[in-house]
Amino acid sequence: MKSYRKELWFDTSNRRQYINITPEVNHCLAESGIQEGLILVNAMHITASVFINDDEQGLHRDFEVWLEKLAPEKPYNQYRHNGYEDNADAHLKRQIMGREVTVAITNGKLDLGPWEQIFYGEYDEKRKKRVLVKIIGE
Amino acid sequence: MKSYRKELWFDTSNRRQYINITPEVNHCLAESGIQEGLILVNAMHITASVFINDDEQGLHRDFEVWLEKLAPEKPYNQYRHNGYEDNADAHLKRQIMGREVTVAITNGKLDLGPWEQIFYGEYDEKRKKRVLVKIIGE
C-alpha cells in the first residue's frame, strides 16, 4: 500500500467564497503515482467545507442566499457561540455543506461523474486556510 | 491490496425518489471477494445523493416535505442557476442529503448497524443516472 499527503493553502478575499480545487487535487494525484485507491480531501478548519457540486456562478450565488436563509450571519448575538467570536453561522453552514469528500481513484484518475467538481467553501474568512489531501492505494 | 469498481444505473419515474440500493451494493461486495476494507458508494451526478437512513415509506414522505420546505423547487426564478435549467433546488437538496457514504467491510460483509440501509436519492429526474461503487481492501 502506498500513501500520500499534502496540505493545500487557500486565501479568500470574501468572508464567504467557493474555490474550484479540482486542478490542485488532480496535481496531487499525479504526484502520488497512485493508480487504484481512495482520496480523501477535507477542510482542516471547522468553518470551511470541501464538497462536490457544479462549477456554475449562478449556483454559487444561490448557495450564498440559501445558506444565509438557513443559518444567517447576523445578528451576531442570536448565537451563544458569539461571545468573543462572530462566526457561529460559519460552523452551522459548514454542517450543511460538509467537511470532506472521498473520491475513488481508477487508472490513476479521479473517478468523477461528468459534472462533478471539488470545491473549497469558506464561510469565515480570516486568514490562510488549509485543505488536507490524503491518498491511499497502489 | 485489491480494488473493485462498478457503476450501478438507476432510472426513476418521479422527479424526486428514493431507492434502496443495499442489495445491489451487497452484490458488488460479493463479486469483489474483498473481506476487509472500505467501500465508497457515491452519486456520480450532482443533483442526486447516496445516503444511509431508514427504509420506511413514511420517513421518505417526510424527506419530500422537509426538503421542499428547506429548498423549494418553485418558483424556478428564485434561483440564479435556473437560466436554462430548472434544477437549482436539486443541487441544494443534495447538499443536505449528501453525495456519498463510506462503509466498513468486515468478514466480507457490509458492516452496517441494525437499521442502516443505503439509498439513492434523486432530486431531478431527467434520465438514467449512475452510482459508483469502489472497494479497496484484501
Added chain:
Amino acid sequence: MKSYRKELWFDTSNRRQYINITPEVNHCLAESGIQEGLILVNAMHITASVFINDDEQGLHRDFEVWLEKLAPEKPYNQYRHNGYEDNADAHLKRQIMGREVTVAITNGKLDLGPWEQIFYGEYDEKRKKRVLVKIIGE
C-alpha cells in the same frame, strides 16, 4: 494492508446530546498500530451522527436551537414516520449533521486540523448506542 475494527458504546442522558469522542478514537488508533491509512468513524444508528466541529458549549447550544428550527421535534403528528414512533425529527437532524467522518492517519496520529474534534451526536435517546471505528492502512 492491516485492518482494525471496534465498536464504541455511548449512553446519553438527554434526548439530544453531543459527546467528544476524540479520546476514544485516538485510543483505537493506538491499539491498531496503524501508521498510514484512513479511519472511518460512523454512527451505527440512523438517529445519530458522527461529525467534526468545535468543542465549545455555546456552539452546541446553537446546534440545539438551530436543528430544532430546521427540523422541530414537535408536534409529533407533523411527520408521517411518527405512527408508532416519535423520532422522525431525529432522522432529519442526522441528515444535516451527517453519519460519518473519514480522517487521514499520518505517522500513527489522527491527521486533524488545530480545532477539529470528533463528536457523537444523539438526536433520539432511548438506549445505549454504538459507533463503529474501522481503520485500514499499514
